[in-house]
Amino acid sequence: MRRIISERQEELPPSMLGKLLSVSHAPGMVSLGPGEPDFTPQPHILAAAKRALTEKQTRYTSPQGTPELRDAVVRKLLKENKIRTTADNVLITNGATEGILLTLMATIDPGEGVLLPDPSFLAYKPAVEVLSGTPLMVRLRETDGFQLTWEDLERAILPEKTNVLILNTPGNPTGVVFSKKVLEEIADFAVEYDLLIVADEVYEKFVYANQKHISIGSLNGMQNRVVTINSFSKTYGMPGFRVGYLTGPEKFINSMTKLHIFSSICAGSVSQAAALAALRGPQKAIPRIVRDYDKRRKEMVRRVNTMPGLRCREPGGAFYVFVNCSKIAKHSYPFAQNLLTKAKVAVVPGIEFGRGGEGFIRLSYATAPQLIRKGLDRMEDFLMRRRT
Ligand SMILES: Cc1ncc(COP(=O)(O)O)c(C=O)c1O
Structure with a gap:
């Protein structure tokens, strides 16, 4: 054959x-x-999923996600992440994993480079490779507390061929939380080399001791340069629902929505109902x-x-x-x-x-x-x- x-x-x-x-x-x-x-x-999340079934919410939703869920995401991002966005610039995805793939599909052409922390979440590199992009690995060193440094970014970048830098804080597998100083340095680096930052923040709530999670998309001047990706999987213990979201500059969201229609049409209707209950319900x-x-x-x-x-x-x-x-x-x-x-x-x-x-x-x-x-x-x- x-x-x-x-x-x-x-x-x-x-x-x-x-x-x-x-x-x-x-x-x-x-x-x-x-x-x-x-x-x-939490029980109210499961109850919302059951209610969605009882009410036969079994049709496709709007490809970008239900308006109620996108509105709830907009409010959450402003309150908790200091990211100002609109429901038009939010896309509900099948988990952060789809969000990462859609972002890369929308931004890289064959041969183009994507800066990736090394070590990092095991889906990033294959996602770049499956799109025939070039993964550019940026070492995270134990001796630097696994924080990204300008020098290591500069060592890895192919300036003429690189569009995107993937950032993950708090990080898998190292558990690193990038400090404000490091994030500001990365933001400067992205401006200097004209890069889009893809910020994977799925562990945002899991921070300990005196650590604080900061969204790079909230830093001054970064609104047009950052796609922030998040998920309900970790925070609300619902990975099997496969639901997440992203926000970023309008032109990227439009192009990702187009790709999302061809890849999955929309996130699951029942999962979106559960996600809405998660955001609207008690957070204690x-x-x-x-x-x-x-x-x-x-x-x-x-x-x-x-x-x-x-x-x-x-x-x-x-x-x-x-x-x-x-x-x-x-x-x-x-x-x-x-x-x-x-x-x-x-x-x-x-x-x-x-x-x-x-x-x-x-x-x-x-x-x-x-x-x-x-x-x-x-x-x-x-x-x-x-x-x-
Ligand atoms: C850094 C990181 N991003 C994304 C994901 C996947 O999240 P989701 O379940 O929303 O696809 C994981 C799962 O382990 C992860 O560690």
């Missing part, structure tokens, strides 16, 4: 994460791998969950730093601890595989997030405290046995 699978698809790297996750739910396994929260949506569960996650974060950091050969910084955000294992394992994949088969703990090898993640493993604390403890106990036992 002649070749039917596209070369573009064949060139995508196989996901090691997929392989690991497929065995991580086997009986007896403890998974410290999840990239989704372990809490379920969020700080409670964040306090709870903060306790888990502290315990995980403390425990990891007592284990032989491992060390980690205290992450300021998201729900991951990015653990340096380079002293005992230069390559994170075989190390993660060993933890899986010999200690029965699933973690994500840092290499999944880019070459800059090699020598690290990602542990998630978005799982029940007793499972976190069990997983950490098993890791500790495994490392102690290795030593003797």
Whole structure:
């Protein structure tokens, strides 16, 4: 048979994460791998979804999203993110993942460069590659606290060929929260090189200690240069609803809406009803969950730093601890595989997030405290046995 699978698809790297996750739910396994929260949506969110079904809200919505939800997003962005926008400049998407893909589809042509933090969320690079763009990896260094620096951006950029810089704060997998100073420097860099910034802020609520999330789209003069992407998946514990949103300059939103019509027409009607209830309803569960996650974060950091050969910084955000294992394992994949088969703990090898993640493993604390403890106990036992 002649070749039917596209070369573009064949060139995508196989996901090691997929392989690991497929065995991580086997009986007896403890998974410290999840990239989704372990809490379920608040009852009023589920009730809104049920109501939407009872009322047979089963038709396509407006491709940009229901007017009510877009209005609620506009109010939220102004109140919480200090981003001024209008309902015409908001697009409701099938999660942030679709938002990222649509933004790249609307902005890059084959061969054009996209600056990506390295390590970063594992969908960015394949999204650039599937569009025949050129990923330009910008190292995030542990020694800089995983903050982006002008020098590293300058080292990575191909000035004549680069349109877009993807930014993720709070960050997956490092847990970094970019400081105002760093964001201002990145904003200056974007102006200097005439770049569009794609700000993925899905972990915005998960910030700890004295950290503060700042939206780069709220900085002076950035309104025409930033597409802000967000999601209901993490904040409201509803990743399976597949609903998110983005806002940005009108010309980009128009072009993304056109692409969105061809890719999925609209986000799910029931999911949009649930998302509306999430934004309109009480928000008091969020700080409670964040306090709870903060306790888990502290315990995980403390425990990891007592284990032989491992060390980690205290992450300021998201729900991951990015653990340096380079002293005992230069390559994170075989190390993660060993933890899986010999200690029965699933973690994500840092290499999944880019070459800059090699020598690290990602542990998630978005799982029940007793499972976190069990997983950490098993890791500790495994490392102690290795030593003797
Ligand atoms: C940084 C980042 N962006 C986006 C997503 C995906 O979000 P969504 O469920 O809204 O597609 C994830 C999921 O892990 C993520 O870590």
